[in-house]
Amino acid sequence: MKKELIEWGITILIAAVIVIVVRTFLFDSFKVDGHSMDPTFKDGDRVIVNKIQDRFTDYENGDLIVFRSEEGPPYVKRIIGIPGDTVMMEDKLVYVNGEPINETYVYYTNDSYMDDFTLEDLGVDGEEIPEDEYLVLGDNRPLSRDSRDFGLIERESIIGEVQLRFWPLNQMTVNFN
Incomplete structure (x- = not known):
């Protein structure tokens, strides 16, 4: 009995370590809060974010990302401008x-x-987006709080790229461009 309890304890410990490593360094899940990304994401959708990409590739225009906000929980938005781009909205x-x-x-x-x-x-000095900064917009522009409100975001605030919507199950999606 004692041996079996020790084996179960070790198994649970290994599983917990694996979960912590995966969520800390590889992938994490987030809940979409609000309607700023309609119709791509609805309020309450759950997504998986790839945290590995940041270490190996650059973000591109059109990528959906999750980033830390100074104003509360993380935001989900679409990258519209990358370093070196000129961006404007008219009509x-x-x-x-x-x-x-x-x-x-x-x-x-x-x-x-x-x-x-x-x-x-948006407070940018010069005509191009500076290095390590990104312009992000929500897909539901009238309701979205995005770079039009808080300016460009820094690369270090990006948690990762959205790779999968897993909830609701009947709307599971992997390609958002």
Whole structure:
């Protein structure tokens, strides 16, 4: 009996260590809070975030990321501008490096509130996004708190890229671009 309890204890300890290592260094799950990413994510959706990518590859325009917020829980947003890009919004169109981008994922109505902006409006010195900073926007632009409100985000605040929506089960998804 004592040997069996020790074996169970060791098994539980190993499982706990594996879970801690995976959640700390590899992947983590997050709950989407609010409607700022509609229609891509709904309030209450659960996602898996890849924390490994940050160590091996650069983030790209269109990537969905989770990042730490100074104002509360982490945010889920879409990267629109990466270091070296010029970005502006005019008449509901976002221009990256002078070209309008095709944003089929954006949710808005004809009378939606949309802020036109330039990088200068967001507090950027110069015409390009600085190194290690990113411009992020929500897909539901009228409701989203994003770079239009709090400026660019620093790379060190990024937790990782969203790789999988696992909840609700009937909407499990792996590709968000």
